[in-house]
Amino acid sequence: MSETATDRRAERIRDLESLLFVSDEPVSSTVLAQALDVERREADDLCEQLAKAYAERGAGIVLRNVAGGWRLTTHPGAAPVIEQYVLASRHARLTKAALETVAIVAYKQPVTRHQISAIRGVNSDGVLRALVDRGLIDEVGREDAPGRPMLYGTTPEFLERLGLPSLSALPPLAPLLGVPDDDAEAEASEDE
Amino acid sequence: MSETATDRRAERIRDLESLLFVSDEPVSSTVLAQALDVERREADDLCEQLAKAYAERGAGIVLRNVAGGWRLTTHPGAAPVIEQYVLASRHARLTKAALETVAIVAYKQPVTRHQISAIRGVNSDGVLRALVDRGLIDEVGREDAPGRPMLYGTTPEFLERLGLPSLSALPPLAPLLGVPDDDAEAEASEDE
C-alpha cells in the first residue's frame, strides 16, 4: 500500500522532471498540476522535492522557482564550461526552434502565435517571447478575428542584422517550394 | 587526495550534465573532452556513469549515445505527459512505401533514385522527395556515370530519430536475406 504510493510519487517526479526538461520557459504550478493530474499544492511539493534532490547530489541542473513558475537551469558552478562551449559552438547562436520561428515570421508576417505553432507542429510561445526579447520580432497589431489575437512581424533590427535593405530582399521562397521550379517555368514559357 | 579526486570527478559530471542540458544536438565525445579538459575516453566514461545514475534513480531524463554523440532526452515513460503538454507529437508516421525506401537507402547508400525504383519495382521519386523534405535522407553527391545521377544517403537526423549511435548499429541485413544465394557465398569466399 505504502510502497505503491511511493512508486506513484516517484513516477510523478519522473514525469515532472521530463516536463520541465523540455520546457523553454518557466512552468506555473497550475500548469504542472494539470499535466501531472495532481493538486497545485502537490505540484509545488514535487518541485521542491526534485529541487532538493538536485542540490543534494550536486547536479549540473538546478530547479528554481522564478517569476511565473518553475524552471530548470544550469548550475552556476558550471557557467565557465558552458560559456566556453557556447562561444566555441560553430552553430548559429539561435536554436533550431528559434531559427524556424523567425523564418516563419519573416515569410508569413503578419502572423499569429497560433499559426506559427500550427506550422511548426509544436507550441512556440516560449521561443516567440525570446525572439521578442531579443528585438528580432515584435507585436505589429491584432488580427480582426474572434479573440483578436496578436500579430507578429520582424523588426527593422532583424533586417539590419541580416544586412537586408527591406523584406522584399529576402530570397524568394517559390523556387525552394519545388512547385514552379526553373525548369517548369522554362518549359512553360517555351509553350507560349 | 583520493577525496579530492572524487570531488573533481563529481564536479566534472556536474559540468557535463550542465553542458548536455544546454545543447540542442548530440555532443560528440571529442567536443565533450575538450570542454571538460579530459581525454576522450574519460568523457565517454563520465557519460556512461551519468547515464547509469539516471537509470538507477528512474529519472525523467535519460542519456544515450545517438547519431555520433551524447544526448539527453526525456524518459519514454513520461511521453504521454509530454505529448499532452507540447501540443502535438511532432513527427507524422511514415508510410509503408517511405519505410521501405528509407530502409533501402540506409543499407545501400550512396544509392541513385533509379536503383531504388529498380529494387522496389515501382517509381519511388515522390516518396524519395518526401523523405528528403523530412530530413531523413539527403543528396550526398553524384554518381560518376552518364547523366551523373544524384546519389542519396541517410542524415544524422535519421540516426537520431532511430536512437542509433551510428549506421553500423543498424540491424544486419544478411540474416534476413534468408536463403543463401550462390553469388553472395562466392563473393564472401573471395573476400577471405
Next chain:
Amino acid sequence: MSDDRGDVSMTAFTVELPAFTGPFRALADLLLDHKIDVCDVAIASVTDRFLAYSKDAGTWSLDEATWFLAVCAILLELKVGRLMPRHEALNEEDLLGVSPDLIYARSLELTAFRRVAFDLSRRFEDEALHHSREAGPPPEFAHLYPDVLEKVRPAMLAQLAAGLLRPPPALDLYHVTPIRYTMEEAVAAVMTRLGPGGRARFRELVADCDERIQVVVRFLALLDLYREGKVDLAQAETFGEIEVAWQGAS
C-alpha cells in the same frame, strides 16, 4: 555474317538527346543496366530518328529492325512501369529476360528490405517517446552572443521556411503530363467492349476516347492483356485495322 552487318548499322545509328548523345546501342545498354533513367529518354524522338535514319540508309536489315523494335518495346514497358501508379506487380527482370535465379534473388532482397523496414518502423515509434530539449542555453547566457543573427544567412531562413511551408508531396508525376486515366480503368473498358469470347477492332475499343492520352493508355492496357495471354492481336497490313480477340478463360 548478317548479325555483324546488323551490328555495324546499329552502331552507325546515333541519337541526340538531352540525357545522352551517341550510338543508340550504347544508350540501350545504359538504359537496361539502369545507368540512365528510362524516364529521361523520349522514346518517340528516338523512333522518329530511327525511321529517318532507315530511310536515308536506303537499306533495311530485318535483324536490325527487329532488334530496334524489341529494345523499344522493352523500354516502353519499363517506362510504363515507372510512370503508371500502382503497377506494383511489374518485374523488370521478366522483361529483360534475366535468369529466374536472379529474379528470385531480387525478390529475396526486397523481402529483406521490407522486414528491415518493419523493424525500423518499430524503432521510429519507440524513439518518438524520447523528447529532446531544444531550448538551448538558459537566458543567463544571453549576454554571450549579443548578435544572434551573426551566423545566419537569409538563404538559410529561406530554406527553413520552405521546409516548413512546403505542401505535402502528392503522387509524383512531375516529369509527365498529368495522366488522369489508369490502367485498371482502361483494362476494364477494353474487357467490357470485348465481352467474353468477343472480337473487336481497336478503332471500336477506343471510339469513346476523348483524348489522345486516353487512347494511349487503352492501347497499353491492350498490350498488357496480350502479355497475359488474355487477348490475341492481329493486323493484316501495315497501318491496317488491329483485330482484337478475347482469349481469356472466361
